[in-house]
Amino acid sequence: MTVSAASPVSREGLAGWYRRNRERSRALFDLIDPEVYFTRPIALRNPIVFYEGHLPAFSVISLLKRGLGAPGVDERLESLFARGIDPDSEEAAVPRSGAGTQWPARADILAFGRAVDERIVGALHQADFDLAGRHHPAMAGGEAIFTALEHEAMHQETLLYMWRRLPYAHKRKPADLSYELNAAARRPSRARITAGRAVLGARRGSAFGWDNEFDELAVDVAAFDIDEHSVTNGDFLEFLAAGGYDRRELWDDAGWEWRQRENVRHPAFWIPAEGEADPAGWSWRGMFEQIPLPLAWPVYVSQAEASAFARWKGRRLPTEAEYHRAAFGAPSGAARPFPWGDAPPEPRHGNFDFQSWEPVPAGARPAGASAWGVHDLCGNGWEWTSSEFAPFPGFAAMPSYPEYSAEFFDGRHVVLKGASPATARELIRASFRNWFRTNYPFVYAKFRTVSTAD
Numbered sequence: 001m002t003v004s005a006a007s008p009v010s011r012e013g014l015a016g017w018y019r020r021n022r023e024r025s026r027a028l029f030d031l032i033d034p035e036v037y038f039t040r041p042i043a044l045r046n047p048i049v050f051y052e053g054h055l056p057a058f059s060v061i062s063l064l065k066r067g068l069g070a071p072g073v074d075e076r077l078e079s080l081f082a083r084g085i086d087p088d089s090e091e092a093a094v095p096r097s098g099a100g101t102q103w104p105a106r107a108d109i110l111a112f113g114r115a116v117d118e119r120i121v122g123a124l125h126q127a128d129f130d131l132a133g134r135h136h137p138a139m140a141g142g143e144a145i146f147t148a149l150e151h152e153a154m155h156q157e158t159l160l161y162m163w164r165r166l167p168y169a170h171k172r173k174p175a176d177l178s179y180e181l182n183a184a185a186r187r188p189s190r191a192r193i194t195a196g197r198a199v200l201g202a203r204r205g206s207a208f209g210w211d212n213e214f215d216e217l218a219v220d221v222a223a224f225d226i227d228e229h230s231v232t233n234g235d236f237l238e239f240l241a242a243g244g245y246d247r248r249e250l251w252d253d254a255g256w257e258w259r260q261r262e263n264v265r266h267p268a269f270w271i272p273a274e275g276e277a278d279p280a281g282w283s284w285r286g287m288f289e290q291i292p293l294p295l296a297w298p299v300y301v302s303q304a305e306a307s308a309f310a311r312w313k314g315r316r317l318p319t320e321a322e323y324h325r326a327a328f329g330a331p332s333g334a335a336r337p338f339p340w341g342d343a344p345p346e347p348r349h350g351n352f353d354f355q356s357w358e359p360v361p362a363g364a365r366p367a368g369a370s371a372w373g374v375h376d377l378c379g380n381g382w383e384w385t386s387s388e389f390a391p392f393p394g395f396a397a398m399p400s401y402p403e404y405s406a407e408f409f410d411g412r413h414v415v416l417k418g419a420s421p422a423t424a425r426e427l428i429r430a431s432f433r434n435w436f437r438t439n440y441p442f443v444y445a446k447f448r449t450v451s452t453a454d
C-alpha cells in the first residue's frame with residue numbers, strides 16, 4: 001500500500017527509514033562521553049540530553065498526536081522535550097531551558113525512546129492513513145509521517161555541529177578514521193550562466209515538502225558568472241593575509257557588529273597555533289582530532305564572513321534563484337531535478353548522507369557537476385545565499401509542525417541550499433531550503449561568489 005498517490009513509499013520502506021534514523025541517532029549519542037551528556041557544547045543550543053529526548057518526543061507529537069489523533073506515550077516527557085531553541089544571544093537562551101531544568105537520567109530517556117519506537121513502527125505498519133487524513137489535516141498526503149522522519153534526519157546534522165565543538169577527550173574516535181586530502185590540480189575558473197527562468201519551491205500536492213517549499217515560484221534571472229568551485233581554506237587564507245577581518249568596508253553593519261562583539265578573527269573550524277599568527281600554523285577542527293588545515297577543502301564560515309570575502313573579491317554571494325539556475329538549469333533551457341541530472345543521489349555525486357565526518361577537496365566529485373560545469377552544488381557543505389529566508393507566495397504553515405518556518409521569517413535568517421556531508425540523502429531535493437542566521441559560524445556551510453554579467 002502507498003501513503004498517497006503522490007508519495008509511492010511502502011509501509012515497509014517508511015518503517016525501515018524510521019529504524020535507520022533511530023539507529024543512526026543512537027550511534028551519534030553513543031559517540032560521546034556520559035560526562036558531557038548534560039552540558040551545552042554550543043551555548044546557544046540546548047544541552048545534549050535534550051536532543052536524545054526531543055527526537056522521540058517530536059515523533060509522538062507530530063505523527064501520533066497531530067497526524068493520527070492518537071494518545072501520546074508520556075505526557076511529561078513530551079512536554080519537556082517539545083521544542084528546540086534559536087535565540088539571539090546566550091542570555092536569551094536561559095528562560096526557555098535554564099540551568100535549573102531537571103533532566104531525566106539517560107536510562108529513562110532511552111526507555112522512553114524504546115516505547116516511542118514501538119508505537120511509531122506499529123503505526124507505520126498498521127494505522128489507517130487515509131482515514132486519519134480525512135479527520136486530521138496533518139495527515140493529508142501522509143504529511144505527518146514525513147515530518148517525523150525528516151525532522152530526525154535534520155537533527156542528526158545539527159547534533160554533529162554540536163559534537164564538533166566538544167573537546168576530543170569527550171568523544172570516541174572511530175578506528176578507521178581517514179581523510180580525503182589530495183585535490184586534482186584545478187584552475188580557478190568561472191561558469192557563465194545565461195539569463196533564464198528558475199523555478200523555486202514545488203507544486204503543492206506533488207510530493208512531501210516542508211511548508212517553506214510551497215508554492216512553486218518562477219523567477220527570471222539575469223545572466224551571471226559563478227565560481228565553478230567552492231572557496232577553499234587555501235583561498236580564505238589569502239583573505240586573512242589581506243587583513244579581511246580588520247577591514248570595516250568589507251562587512252555590512254550586522255556582520256561587523258558580530259565580528260567586533262565576538263572578536264571573530266578566523267573561521268570557527270580553524271584553530272590557530274598557540275600564540276602564533278603565522279598562517280602555516282593553522283589547524284582544522286576535525287570531528288575527532290585536530291589536523292593541519294587542508295587547503296583544498298571548502299572553507300566553512302558564517303554568511304557574514306562569506307559576504308566579506310566576496311566583497312573583497314569585488315563580487316557577491318548568489319541569490320537563491322541564481323543558485324537554482326546554476327544547479328538545476330541547463331544551457332538547453334531544460335530543468336533537472338539534481339545538479340547532475342535525473343539519477344537519484346549516490347556517493348559519486350557528492351559528499352552527503354554521512355559518507356564522511358569531514359569535507360573532501362573542492363571538485364572531488366566531478367560526476368556531481370551541474371550542466372554548466374559547476375561543482376559541489378549539492379554536497380560537501382551547504383551553500384550560503386544572499387536571500388533572506390522568506391515565504392513563497394501561497395505559503396501556509398503545515399498542520400503537523402505549524403511553527404517549523406513561520407517563526408524564522410524575521411529578516412534575520414538567510415537561505416542555504418544543497419547538502420553537507422551530514423545531510424541525509426532523503427533530504428536532497430531541489431526545493432529543500434535550509435536557513436540560518438547570517439552570523440552562525442558552526443554550520444557545515446561553504447560558499448562561492450558570483451557577479452552579474454556585463
Ligand SMILES: [Fe+2]
Pocket residue numbers: 054058083084151155
Ligand atoms: Fe526539533
